[in-house]
Amino acid sequence: MKITLDHGGGGRKTDELISKIFQPHLNSPELMKREDGGIFEHSFVISTDTFVVTPIFFPGGNIGDLAIAGTINDLASMGAEPRYFSFGFVLEEGLDTSDLEKILKTMEDLIKELKIEVLAADTKVIEAHKKENPGLYINSTGIGRIYRPVLGRDSIKPGDGIIVTGAVGEHGFAVLSHRLSLSSTIKSDTRPLWPLIKKLLDNVQVKFMRDPTRGGIAQVLNEIVDQMSFGIEIFEEKIPVKPEVQGLSELLGIDPLEVANEGNMVIIVAKELVDEALNILHSHPFGSDAAFIGEVSEEHPGMVLTVNTYGARRILYRPVGTKLPRIC
Amino acid sequence: MKITLDHGGGGRKTDELISKIFQPHLNSPELMKREDGGIFEHSFVISTDTFVVTPIFFPGGNIGDLAIAGTINDLASMGAEPRYFSFGFVLEEGLDTSDLEKILKTMEDLIKELKIEVLAADTKVIEAHKKENPGLYINSTGIGRIYRPVLGRDSIKPGDGIIVTGAVGEHGFAVLSHRLSLSSTIKSDTRPLWPLIKKLLDNVQVKFMRDPTRGGIAQVLNEIVDQMSFGIEIFEEKIPVKPEVQGLSELLGIDPLEVANEGNMVIIVAKELVDEALNILHSHPFGSDAAFIGEVSEEHPGMVLTVNTYGARRILYRPVGTKLPRIC
Numbered sequence: 226m227k228i229t230l231d232h233g234g235g236g237r238k239t240d241e242l243i244s245k246i247f248q249p250h251l252n253s254p255e256l257m258k259r260e261d262g263g264i265f266e267h268s269f270v271i272s273t274d275t276f277v278v279t280p281i282f283f284p285g286g287n288i289g290d291l292a293i294a295g296t297i298n299d300l301a302s303m304g305a306e307p308r309y310f311s312f313g314f315v316l317e318e319g320l321d322t323s324d325l326e327k328i329l330k331t332m333e334d335l336i337k338e339l340k341i342e343v344l345a346a347d348t349k350v351i352e353a354h355k356k357e358n359p360g361l362y363i364n365s366t367g368i369g370r371i372y373r374p375v376l377g378r379d380s381i382k383p384g385d386g387i388i389v390t391g392a393v394g395e396h397g398f399a400v401l402s403h404r405l406s407l408s409s410t411i412k413s414d415t416r417p418l419w420p421l422i423k424k425l426l427d428n429v430q431v432k433f434m435r436d437p438t439r440g441g442i443a444q445v446l447n448e449i450v451d452q453m454s455f456g457i458e459i460f461e462e463k464i465p466v467k468p469e470v471q472g473l474s475e476l477l478g479i480d481p482l483e484v485a486n487e488g489n490m491v492i493i494v495a496k497e498l499v500d501e502a503l504n505i506l507h508s509h510p511f512g513s514d515a516a517f518i519g520e521v522s523e524e525h526p527g528m529v530l531t532v533n534t535y536g537a538r539r540i541l542y543r544p545v546g547t548k549l550p551r552i553c
Numbered sequence: 554m555k556i557t558l559d560h561g562g563g564g565r566k567t568d569e570l571i572s573k574i575f576q577p578h579l580n581s582p583e584l585m586k587r588e589d590g591g592i593f594e595h596s597f598v599i600s601t602d603t604f605v606v607t608p609i610f611f612p613g614g615n616i617g618d619l620a621i622a623g624t625i626n627d628l629a630s631m632g633a634e635p636r637y638f639s640f641g642f643v644l645e646e647g648l649d650t651s652d653l654e655k656i657l658k659t660m661e662d663l664i665k666e667l668k669i670e671v672l673a674a675d676t677k678v679i680e681a682h683k684k685e686n687p688g689l690y691i692n693s694t695g696i697g698r699i700y701r702p703v704l705g706r707d708s709i710k711p712g713d714g715i716i717v718t719g720a721v722g723e724h725g726f727a728v729l730s731h732r733l734s735l736s737s738t739i740k741s742d743t744r745p746l747w748p749l750i751k752k753l754l755d756n757v758q759v760k761f762m763r764d765p766t767r768g769g770i771a772q773v774l775n776e777i778v779d780q781m782s783f784g785i786e787i788f789e790e791k792i793p794v795k796p797e798v799q800g801l802s803e804l805l806g807i808d809p810l811e812v813a814n815e816g817n818m819v820i821i822v823a824k825e826l827v828d829e830a831l832n833i834l835h836s837h838p839f840g841s842d843a844a845f846i847g848e849v850s851e852e853h854p855g856m857v858l859t860v861n862t863y864g865a866r867r868i869l870y871r872p873v874g875t876k877l878p879r880i881c
Contacts, residue, residue: 228648228687233678242676246650250657251640251664255672263672265637265696273673275603275641275692309593312579313603313641313692320556322574329578336579344583344591345601345694348570350561351879354682359556364603364641364692366673368593551679 234547235439235485259448261299261435264371272299273366275313279551281328281360284399285412286487289328292365293335294487295553297417298436302490304426305369307419310336311345313364317353320361328361339417341367373426380432383455383523386499390421390506391489392465392514393442394481397549398473411469416488421511425492429502433493436486438553440544443482445491446529447543454526459519459541461533482531483544485552493521562875563767563813587776589627589763592699600627601694603641607879609656609688612727613740614815617656620693621663622815623881625745626764630818632754633697635747638664639673641692645681648689656689667745669695701754708760711783711851714827718749718834719817720793720842721770722809725877726801739797744816749839753820757830761821764814766881768872771810773819774857775871782854787847787869789861810859811872813880821849 231238248256255263262272274295281288297307312332316325336343353359395414402409418436425431437445442464446457466474466481474481488511494502499517506512522530529541559566576584583591590600602623609616625635640660644653664671681687723742730737746764753759765773770792774785794802794809802809816839822830827845834840850858857869 226650228644228646228650228653228678230646230678230680232644233676239676242650246653247657247674247676250654250661251671251674253671255670256674263637263639265670265672271637271639271672271694271696273639273641273692273694274675275643275677275690277643277677277679309591309599311591311599311601311694313601313694315603315605315643315690316556316560318556318558322554322556322570325556325574326578329575333578342583342593343579343581344593344599346575346579346584347602348561348567348575349603349605349879350556350558351605352558352682354680362603362643362690364601364694366599366601366639366641366692366694368599368696551677 230550231546233550234544235444236544236546238546260303262303268371270300270303270305270369270371272296275362275364276553277362277551278400278553279360280403283403283413286415287328287331288363289332290335291415291487291553292363293332294415294417296365296367297419300367300369301419301422302434302436304371304373304375306372307339307341307367307369309342309344309368311366314348315362316348316350317359317361318350319353319356319359335417339419372423375434376432378433378449381455381493381521383521384496385432385493385521386496386517387457387519388492388502388515388517389442389489390512390515392467393486393489394466394470394484396487397484397552398470400552401549402473409469409473414486414488416511418488418490418511421506421509422490424509425502425505428505429494429498431492431494434490436490438485438487441483441485442491443541443544446541450527450529452527456522456525456527457519457529458522459531461531463516463518465514465516479548482541487553558878559874561878562872564772564872564874566874588631590631596699598628598631598633598697598699600624603690603692604881605690605879606728606881607688608731611731611741614743615656615659616691617660618663619743619815619881620691621660622743622745624693624695625747628695628697629747629750630762630764632699632701632703634700635667635669635695635697637670637672637696639694642676643690644676644678645687645689646678647681647684647687663745667747700751703762704760706761706777709783709821709849711849712824713760713821713849714824714845715785715847716820716830716843716845717770717817718840718843720795721814721817722794722798722812724815725812725880726798728880729877730801737797737801742814742816744839746816746818746839749834749837750818752837753830753833756833757822757826759820759822762818764818766813766815769811769813770819771869771872774869778855778857780855784850784853784855785847785857786850787859789859791844791846793842793844807876810869815881
């Protein structure tokens with residue numbers, strides 16, 4: 226079998242690659258949990274991601290702040306406060322050092338703002354994929370300390386509420402519209418969510434969190450119900466989607482629910498805590514668009530349905546491959 | 554300024570890139586030490602490396618065992634026992650999954666042998682550089698627990714002995730001869746040195762260790778004397794070099810002292826401990842070629858000299874760039 230770009234899409238093809246090729250050889254109790262990070266020494270979490278987004282500068286961010294925000298959001302989803310980072314840079318021959326410096330400057334700013342410490346770094350140089358447009362890749366590995374434990378997927382029960390902290394699909398559509406040279410005001414939502422999530426954890430017991438990157442919230446919601454005795458119902462009209470994203474989505478025929486976010490979190494809390502959680506999220510600028518979008522249901526176990534205003538239901542499938550390669 | 558392959562060579566051009574472009578933005582007390590890993594929470598060390606070697610299979614190893622051995626050797630050089638790993642895979646479109654599985658299998662074997670735990674992993678897919686020959690990159694980030702502290706560069710004094718644990722230049726010449734389709738029996742020395750180093754640390758106080766990868770022992774020895782009040786003298790005839798490496802080195806005009814090793818360690822101990830250290834190293838198969846190759850000198854501070862059998866001295870400079878891009 227040959228690797229295709231679909232294997233990197235974060236959907237079903239990625240799942241297949243991981244379960245059939247990677248897992249037989251690389252496995253451990255922590256990896257088998259399929260979370261966004263692994264716990265060690267009881268109180269630490271480690272998460273890793275290599276960022277290969279193209280273009281390296283896009284509306285609302287660049288590969289550098291994306292590398293930091295992405296890993297911080299993974300740690301945050303485990304209830305962990307980001308503390309220590311390592312970075313592995315792979316530079317393409319011909320990359321302009323002024324571009325590299327711009328990227329490093331945005332990384333520096335985020336590192337200072339979030340008081341994280343960079344402990345290790347590595348730099349390699351390879352030939353450029355496209356000589357006229359050399360880029361770079363950044364591996365970002367973060368270590369966090371567990372701040373408040375998240376209860377986990379096993380704690381989820383019918384009736385629980387599902388929240389997203391922001392409008393969906395902005396990162397994917399920002400990168401895409403930039404690649405296609407479309408005139409658009411859509412900006413990536415790239416941002417580190419820890420300050421927002423910390424505030425939430427201080428006040429509300431969270432059952433589950435995951436940041437919907439590749440594959441969007443369609444992927445995350447399907448991961449939540451996978452092999453569980455419950456399903457999920459999403460109220461279509463409650464999903465926050467910016468008008469520009471909606472417009473581009475209709476134009477290109479791409480469902481914003483399947484598109485990557487880089488500053489958004491899917492959160493599950495008990496029904497009675499939904500209002501309090503929303504109040505807290507709304508009080509922080511990164512959570513101003515937070516919305517209650519659906520609930521856990523005892524019907525149709527293992528499946529995610531969307532319900533529209535007329536009560537019509539449709540299955541929200543796990544995306545298969547990717548319409549947007551190299552999105553993060 | 555444009556990035557060139559020389560910036561990835563591990564020599565003076567890499568140093569310039571790091572000090573002029575990276576350090577103004579990414580810095581921390583741990584990074585400023587310029588060690589192969591950073592210490593956190595007093596007892597842990599983290600080290601990161603992205604492996605981009607081409608070809609992905611070479612005599613004596615592949616990119617997978619290289620990714621593990623390389624990071625383990627970095628941790629070992631800090632006196633740390635390898636414990637936890639994360640891996641970031643970047644696969645090129647068109648890569649054959651049977652090749653990927655071969656690589657994962659060698660990783661699995663090493664992971665089991667060394668009882669390390671893989672806590673996190675990530676997979677991305679990008680377009681291939683060369684469609685006819687797709688490859689992959691692996692970021693390997695390791696966390697170790699400090700087993701015995703190494704005293705550090707400040708503890709080095711004139712008279713101290715310098716040891717290498719194996720013959721030099723084998724990794725670089727193995728990859729190079731494979732790339733050039735030369736008929737050669739040289740194999741890469743890719744191997745995880747922790748079991749050997751652990752045995753040494755159990756018995757001998759080590760002052761300094763570093764594994765001489767890119768830039769070879771010429772680079773490491775120059776890093777040791779950099780801005781210090783001592784120099785180093787290396788006895789040319791005592792450096793272990795396999796005849797095949799010597800032959801290829803003369804043929805191609807490449808100094809084996811400037812060539813990457815992936816299972817070798819430069820070690821500094823007090824003069825009176827040299828014999829004991831060598832006895833311990835010789836008792837392990839990975840240290841069978843270990844040799845005392847030189848000593849720290851109070852003359853010519855900041856410089857490394859080699860001395861030949863006739864007493865003639867020459868300066869061993871820090872390599873500038875790289876004759877061998879994508880060696881690790």
